[in-house]
Amino acid sequence: MDNTIFITGAGIISAIGNNKAETKQSLLAKESGIGELHHLQSAHRELPCGEVKMSNEELREMLGMPEGKACNRTALLGIEAIRQALEQSGIAPEEAFLVSGTTVGGMDATERHFLEMLEDDRHLALLASHDSGSTTKLMAEYFGIPNGHTATVSTACSSAANALIVGANMIKTGKAEKVIAGGSESLSLFHLNGFNTLMVLDTERCRPFDATRKGLNLGEGASFVVLESAASVMRRGGKPLAILSGYGNRCDAFHQTASSPDGEGAYLAMKEALDMAGLSPGQIDYVNAHGTGTLNNDSSESAALKRIFGQDMPPVSSTKPFTGHTTSASGSIETTICLLAMQEGFIPANLGWQNQMPDGITPAAGRTGIRLKHIMCNSFGFGGNDSSLVISQAGSHIDAPDIPEPSCAEGVLRTKVLSRNRLTPDSPKGDIRKYMTPLETRRLCDLQKSAMAASLSALQEARMENPDAIIVGTSYGMLENSEKFLLQMCKEGEQGLSPTLFMQSTHNTIAGSLAIRTHCHGYNITYTDPDEERVLALCRQDAEMLMRQGKIRNALVGYYNEVTPALHDMILRLYGKDVPVGVTAVAEVIEKQ
Amino acid sequence: MEELEKQLKQQIIEVLNLEDMSPEDIEGDAPLFGDGLGLDSIDALELIVLLEKHYGIKLSDPSEGKAIFKSIHTMAGYVAAHRTK
Numbered sequence: 001m002d003n004t005i006f007i008t009g010a011g012i013i014s015a016i017g018n019n020k021a022e023t024k025q026s027l028l029a030k031e032s033g034i035g036e037l038h039h040l041q042s043a044h045r046e047l048p049c050g051e052v053k054m055s056n057e058e059l060r061e062m063l064g065m066p067e068g069k070a071c072n073r074t075a076l077l078g079i080e081a082i083r084q085a086l087e088q089s090g091i092a093p094e095e096a097f098l099v100s101g102t103t104v105g106g107m108d109a110t111e112r113h114f115l116e117m118l119e120d121d122r123h124l125a126l127l128a129s130h131d132s133g134s135t136t137k138l139m140a141e142y143f144g145i146p147n148g149h150t151a152t153v154s155t156a157c158s159s160a161a162n163a164l165i166v167g168a169n170m171i172k173t174g175k176a177e178k179v180i181a182g183g184s185e186s187l188s189l190f191h192l193n194g195f196n197t198l199m200v201l202d203t204e205r206c207r208p209f210d211a212t213r214k215g216l217n218l219g220e221g222a223s224f225v226v227l228e229s230a231a232s233v234m235r236r237g238g239k240p241l242a243i244l245s246g247y248g249n250r251c252d253a254f255h256q257t258a259s260s261p262d263g264e265g266a267y268l269a270m271k272e273a274l275d276m277a278g279l280s281p282g283q284i285d286y287v288n289a290h291g292t293g294t295l296n297n298d299s300s301e302s303a304a305l306k307r308i309f310g311q312d313m314p315p316v317s318s319t320k321p322f323t324g325h326t327t328s329a330s331g332s333i334e335t336t337i338c339l340l341a342m343q344e345g346f347i348p349a350n351l352g353w354q355n356q357m358p359d360g361i362t363p364a365a366g367r368t369g370i371r372l373k374h375i376m377c378n379s380f381g382f383g384g385n386d387s388s389l390v391i392s393q394a395g396s397h398i399d400a401p402d403i404p405e406p407s408c409a410e411g412v413l414r415t416k417v418l419s420r421n422r423l424t425p426d427s428p429k430g431d432i433r434k435y436m437t438p439l440e441t442r443r444l445c446d447l448q449k450s451a452m453a454a455s456l457s458a459l460q461e462a463r464m465e466n467p468d469a470i471i472v473g474t475s476y477g478m479l480e481n482s483e484k485f486l487l488q489m490c491k492e493g494e495q496g497l498s499p500t501l502f503m504q505s506t507h508n509t510i511a512g513s514l515a516i517r518t519h520c521h522g523y524n525i526t527y528t529d530p531d532e533e534r535v536l537a538l539c540r541q542d543a544e545m546l547m548r549q550g551k552i553r554n555a556l557v558g559y560y561n562e563v564t565p566a567l568h569d570m571i572l573r574l575y576g577k578d579v580p581v582g583v584t585a586v587a588e589v590i591e592k593q
Numbered sequence: 594m595e596e597l598e599k600q601l602k603q604q605i606i607e608v609l610n611l612e613d614m615s616p617e618d619i620e621g622d623a624p625l626f627g628d629g630l631g632l633d634s635i636d637a638l639e640l641i642v643l644l645e646k647h648y649g650i651k652l653s654d655p656s657e658g659k660a661i662f663k664s665i666h667t668m669a670g671y672v673a674a675h676r677t678k
Contacts, residue, residue, distance in 0.1 A: 199638060199655045258634065439631050442610045496646045499638040 009089025014221030015050030050219025050324025078184030101159025101183030105132035156381035161331025182224030182332030194502030206293030219324020248272025252384030263304025291318020315364035321351035383512025418462035425582025473535030649677030
């Protein structure tokens with residue numbers, strides 16, 4: 001059986017263009033899309049951003065969105081990118097799965113009306129599409145993709161890359177033949193201010209890998225690709241653009257927001273991707289770096305690149321000076337940029353680079369007329385969620401004889417649940433003090449304490465110190481932290497906000513903390529879906545897919561969620577449902593038999 | 594200065610959520626970071642917010658914090674010299 005993953009369509013919208021042709025044009029002309037904000041109303045006029053050059057109204061009109069239909073910017077951008085990808089690929093959306101990466105979800109809409117939503121019902125409908133999982137459903141609904149055919153990945157800035165990895169694993173294990181995978185993220189005051197509290201935003205255009213770099217610029221956009229099995233491509237006579245020949249997902253397990261000095265997670269992710277593609281480092285023709293322009297990322301990524309490539313360093317560039325850092329969407333936006341580079345035969349410039357940083361890599365200046373056979377694309381996120389993809393020219397594999405691989409889709413996979421914990425609002429809280437000191441727990445909200453206690457006790461019961469993978473899900477994520485941050489921002493304005501609250505507001509906070517705690521550098525992912533059973537099923541399916549491929553023997557699987565008094569009240573008013581206030585934390589350790 | 598130091602200690606305990614600690618537990622010249630109180634880079638960012646909120650001092654470069662937040666003494670000295678409120 002041919003296990004090749006073909007890419008048969010791609011769509012993109014970002015600050016440098018509303019489609020592939022415009023994007024390519026901007027990259028070749030070295031025209032950045034970073035500048036003053038026009039659509040997002042922020043007090044931070046000093047912070048340049050990579051904004052999509054269309055208002056919500058213009059996007060709605062372009063997509064023919066019915067008037068009165070609630071939709072957030074993240075979904076609007078995503079829909080446009082999916083539309084382009086489907087058009088190029090020619091597949092029918094009803095037959096496909098949609099795996100989308102986002103962290104902002106509907107926050108851009110919620111933050112405009114949050115104080116009103118707390119008080120009255122005028123804008124309460126926004127709650128239904130606030131969470132990341134529901135944002136994916138908005139996109140699926142537009143195309144008639146069945147509800148059960150969606151999954152949302154939220155690993156902060158590597159979300160879209162991990163969406164591609166999940167999609168590819170679904171195809172490899174026979175769960176799907178066609179997957180639309182990528183990510184979407186709109187700018188929001190929430191994360192603009194959040195990154196600002198971390199003091200990692202540059203007031204000038206970002207300069208990745210430059211000695212004078214001062215930080216990143218945020219961007220927004222969406223990109224999706226159509227991943228397809230070889231059987232499906234052949235059956236329908238599809239036209240492959242490229243092959244997703246390798247990918248790696250690893251965890252830095254170092255710090256919630258900072259990368260380790262030696263770039264361990266990044267190194268392991270790149271190594272896994274290369275090994276899977278069956279390539280030696282010297283065969284990579286171009287690396288699209290994560291390259292955010294922060295002091296920390298660029299020095300850590302340089303260290304990791306040097307460890308992988310040594311003397312064989314290929315041309316490396318970051319395209320974030322063009323698009324800004326599109327956070328959850330960056331993995332797919334940059335994958336599509338790599339596809340364009342491969343098709344057109346050019347290396348995008350590392351715009352604005354002038355000064356060699358000590359111990360840093362020397363980025364590429366940009367080149368045309370070059371053949372790119374294999375490209376690597378890096379995406380690293382908060383929580384140490386590091387992923388790397390390798391895409392290869394389709395021609396090189398299509399004519400190659402099928403490599404006989406044992407089909408991992410067939411046969412019974414026997415697993416055993418070694419331990420299981422479930423804490424609910426009614427049950428006694430787990431005792432985190434058994435595992436952590438007061439200094440270590442000082443930043444943890446109730447949800448984190450319960451989730452950590454449930455997980456660490458499940459591991460202890462299973463007599464496991466370091467699981468092969470950490471696979472968790474949530475519905476509303478770190479609600480206490482994000483609600484506090486949002487409330488303060490809406491009431492007091494865009495100043496004096498807490499970096500700790502923002503740092504621990506991303507959905508992958510708990511998976512990242514667990515990895516640090518257990519020193520687990522293995523596969524690490526966070527899914528979101530409004531429904532607990534559904535998201536747990538996705539997590540278990542993910543563990544099973546990795547076990548079938550022989551990538552892991554065991555996994556810590558979990559679900560955590562929190563209902564605050566404010567959410568309880570809004571759910572009651574919107575749906576008439578009385579959900580208990582409090583924390584739910586599920587943790588189970590699964591082992592392959 | 595003594596009054597300011599005491600106030601800073603209380604604010605630090607509150608902002609950084611240092612449960613089980615009282616102002617008397619923090620020595621005026623003991624290092625706040627690393628081996629002393631054990632604070633880290635995220636705490637430093639919180640202290641920068643504290644300076645802005647309570648004393649009207651705005652730091653634009655996080656690396657400036659290193660010298661200022663060495664101990665309660667250095668922090669109080671900096672606040673006394675630069676406060677705008």
